[in-house]
Amino acid sequence: MITLYGNDRSRATRNVWMLEELGVEYERNMVDHTKGEAKKDDFLKINPGAKVPALTDGDVVMFESLAINLYLAMTYGKGGLWPDDAAGQAACGQWTMFSATEVEPHTVGALIELIFKPEAVRDEAVAQACLAKLPPVLNVLETTLSDRDYLGGNSFTAADLNVACVVNSLNMIGFDFTPYPKMTAWVKACVARQG
Amino acid sequence: MIKLYGSLVSRATRNLWMLEELGLDYEHVSLDWAKQENRSAAYLAINPAGKVPTLADGDATLSESLGINLYLAQKYGQGGLWPDDDAGRARCVQWSFWAGAELEPLAYGRIREFLFKKEPDRDQTLINDMAEQTGPLLDLMTLALDDNGFLAGDTFTVADLNVACVMEYLDRSGFDISGWPKVETWYKTTYGRSANQKIQDQRAPIAAEMMKRLQG
Ligand SMILES: N[C@@H](CCC(=O)N[C@@H](CS)C(=O)NCC(=O)O)C(=O)O
Numbered sequence: 001m002i003t004l005y006g007n008d009r010s011r012a013t014r015n016v017w018m019l020e021e022l023g024v025e026y027e028r029n030m031v032d033h034t035k036g037e038a039k040k041d042d043f044l045k046i047n048p049g050a051k052v053p054a055l056t057d058g059d060v061v062m063f064e065s066l067a068i069n070l071y072l073a074m075t076y077g078k079g080g081l082w083p084d085d086a087a088g089q090a091a092c093g094q095w096t097m098f099s100a101t102e103v104e105p106h107t108v109g110a111l112i113e114l115i116f117k118p119e120a121v122r123d124e125a126v127a128q129a130c131l132a133k134l135p136p137v138l139n140v141l142e143t144t145l146s147d148r149d150y151l152g153g154n155s156f157t158a159a160d161l162n163v164a165c166v167v168n169s170l171n172m173i174g175f176d177f178t179p180y181p182k183m184t185a186w187v188k189a190c191v192a193r194q195g
Numbered sequence: 196m197i198k199l200y201g202s203l204v205s206r207a208t209r210n211l212w213m214l215e216e217l218g219l220d221y222e223h224v225s226l227d228w229a230k231q232e233n234r235s236a237a238y239l240a241i242n243p244a245g246k247v248p249t250l251a252d253g254d255a256t257l258s259e260s261l262g263i264n265l266y267l268a269q270k271y272g273q274g275g276l277w278p279d280d281d282a283g284r285a286r287c288v289q290w291s292f293w294a295g296a297e298l299e300p301l302a303y304g305r306i307r308e309f310l311f312k313k314e315p316d317r318d319q320t321l322i323n324d325m326a327e328q329t330g331p332l333l334d335l336m337t338l339a340l341d342d343n344g345f346l347a348g349d350t351f352t353v354a355d356l357n358v359a360c361v362m363e364y365l366d367r368s369g370f371d372i373s374g375w376p377k378v379e380t381w382y383k384t385t386y387g388r389s390a391n392q393k394i395q396d397q398r399a400p401i402a403a404e405m406m407k408r409l410q411g
Pocket residue numbers: 009010011012033038050051052053063064065066296297
């Protein structure tokens with residue numbers, strides 16, 4: 001049985017999305033990192049790094065939200081979320097890493113300063129610096145989506161899920177998506193799958 | 196034939212190391228960014244982000260250095276750099292993302308401060324904060340290495356390669372890892388592998404030239 005650790009106020013939501021796409025059975029352990037529960041011994045046995053999400057699946061024990069999604073797609077989504085062809089698999093690896101290294105540092109940086117931190121200690125200048133990094137990155141998505149419906153081609157794969165979950169987080173801060181019409185339509189289509 | 200785009204003073208070295216480990220035939224296309232070659236229309240058609248590295252292999256064209264290494268391991272390193280078992284593969288993916296998401300921002304932050312800036316311009320508060328955040332990451336690696344000596348199992352895999360090629364930034368920026376002896380031993384053996392040594396030997400004279408420009 002698969003167990004996903006982390007509640008809905010964490011990056012575990014992106015793994016819930018993947019698990020639901022794959023239609024595999026799983027249970028949840030709602031470790032609440034905001035109450036320090038990720039630092040307790042029970043959870044440290046799963047991830048000594050004291051962060052959620054984490055996942056166990058038989059003898060597989062792992063952390064890193066986007067890596068968990070790739071593992072799940074590779075293992076349970078062959079021919080679907082994890083395409084059969086080398087080019088499709090390459091796209092999944094590339095775009096997921098792009099999401100982690102090129103997009104998420106800036107989205108999270110902005111979210112922390114605009115909504116997650118207590119108001120008194122928020123730093124607007126840091127938030128703006130993060131947001132300023134986004135246009136070239138989002139333009140890469142806009143350009144890529146100009147001649148296809150999904151990042152890897154014509155079907156929804158782990159590449160789309162792993163980038164869309166990060167880009168969509170910008171809706172929490174009322175980000176202006178109008179300069180990126182193709183990307184906006186794509187995020188909407190991806191997110192709508194969650195029902 | 197496999198083509199890898201990106202110069203020896205870029206993240207392309209991560210992939211050159213992997214290609215050497217796998218013993219693959221490849222063509223190295225070194226783009227010179229002093230000449231903006233990575234912004235040419237021809238290159239942007241391959242990678243619209245205009246960044247390096249990019250790998251072209253038959254139908255597959257992809258960017259993201261650590262993602263390229265996962266792809267190469269999976270396609271050409273089955274049973275070796277890419278383990279046969281689910282648990283090993285899960286750890287390969289996990290550590291590669293950990294390298295990109297957790298370690299690289301701190302390690303590259305140090306490169307920016309120590310190599311790209313001159314002494315008086317460095318941000319000491321930022322340097323101290325980054326050092327404080329780096330410790331727990333090395334603690335976590337120590338625990339992982341306790342089990343097996345390698346990150347994903349009993350043998351060298353893409354997990355070790357992808358973490359070591361990012362940890363290189365700590366090394367180059369003078370971060371002292373001797374307080375984490377397991378990590379230090381692991382790094383020396385991993386980074387010192389002959390496949391990487393070959394690439395580092397090619398890189399050394401070009402990098403020395405670049406450092407003279409940056410710090411001279
Ligand atoms: N790169 C990691 C980040 C994990 C992370 O920072 N998780 C947060 C919650 S979403 C956490 O556990 N924070 C608790 C802490 O850092 O103490 C991933 O993608 O899983």
